[in-house]
Amino acid sequence: AAGVIQSPRHLIKEKRETATLKCYPIPRHDTVYWYQQGPGQDPQFLISFYEKMQSDKGSIPDRFSAQQFSDYHSELNMSSLELGDSALYFCASSQKTGGPYEQYFGPGTRLTVT
Amino acid sequence: AQSVSQHNHHVILSEAASLELGCNYSYGGTVNLFWYVQYPGQHLQLLLKYFSGDPLVKGIKGFEAEFIKSKFSFNLRKPSVQWSDTAEYFCAVNSGYSTLTFGKGTMLLVSP
Numbered sequence: 001a002a003g004v005i006q007s008p009r010h011l012i013k014e015k016r017e018t019a020t021l022k023c024y025p026i027p028r029h030d031t032v033y034w035y036q037q038g039p040g041q042d043p044q045f046l047i048s049f050y051e052k053m054q055s056d057k058g059s060i061p062d063r064f065s066a067q068q069f070s071d072y073h074s075e076l077n078m079s080s081l082e083l084g085d086s087a088l089y090f091c092a093s094s095q096k097t098g099g100p101y102e103q104y105f106g107p108g109t110r111l112t113v114t
Numbered sequence: 115a116q117s118v119s120q121h122n123h124h125v126i127l128s129e130a131a132s133l134e135l136g137c138n139y140s141y142g143g144t145v146n147l148f149w150y151v152q153y154p155g156q157h158l159q160l161l162l163k164y165f166s167g168d169p170l171v172k173g174i175k176g177f178e179a180e181f182i183k184s185k186f187s188f189n190l191r192k193p194s195v196q197w198s199d200t201a202e203y204f205c206a207v208n209s210g211y212s213t214l215t216f217g218k219g220t221m222l223l224v225s226p
Contacts, residue, residue: 033213033214041218042204043158043214044216045213045214045215058213106157107156107157
């Protein structure tokens with residue numbers, strides 16, 4: 001079965017640079033979620049989209065922005081990167097309309113800021 | 115606001131031992147409950163979920179969990195662990211279609 005796809009899988013950036021992470025949800029899933037998992041931490045919710053509109057917002061820094069496109073893929077844009085942004089960034093998708101409501105996670109993008 | 119508490123941060127077991135990982139949540143309404151597993155260097159995988167109905171749910175790889183509403187608990191169990199169960203286990207909760215709130219995770223190490 002198709003899974004959530006994230007790209008790139010690994011990304012190394014320097015401080016103050018920008019990064020763009022991409023997420024391709026499972027086909028027919030209409031909701032995308034972004035989570036950040038720091039080293040040894042639990043995943044923290046950043047932001048979510050339903051039908052291309054932002055539906056919920058968590059602890060996402062102002063330096064980050066995200067959007068969901070017409071084909072339902074989503075991009076997380078991160079600017080003025082800081083060392084503390086080094087983390088695993090997960091995307092998850094679900095189907096809010098009619099279910100299944102559980103979130104399926106992608107493999108994550110490991111971002112290292114040097 | 116929802117919160118999830120996992121009782122143990124680290125658990126060490128020998129193969130064939132029984133496992134029980136505690137999870138308590140705080141939320142006044144109807145909740146959906148999940149256990150996710152994260153093998154070293156890998157992404158989160160859904161072990162099992164509870165939405166409604168039978169409070170004893172069975173998941174993949176021989177895991178099961180019991181929802182006890184009066185105790186706000188959703189403990190994960192496995193009668194006999196294997197070395198390959200070494201991983202981090204996260205309990206998570208949401209309500210309706212909302213985002214997931216995760217516990218801090220329990221690192222399970224199974225020694226052969």
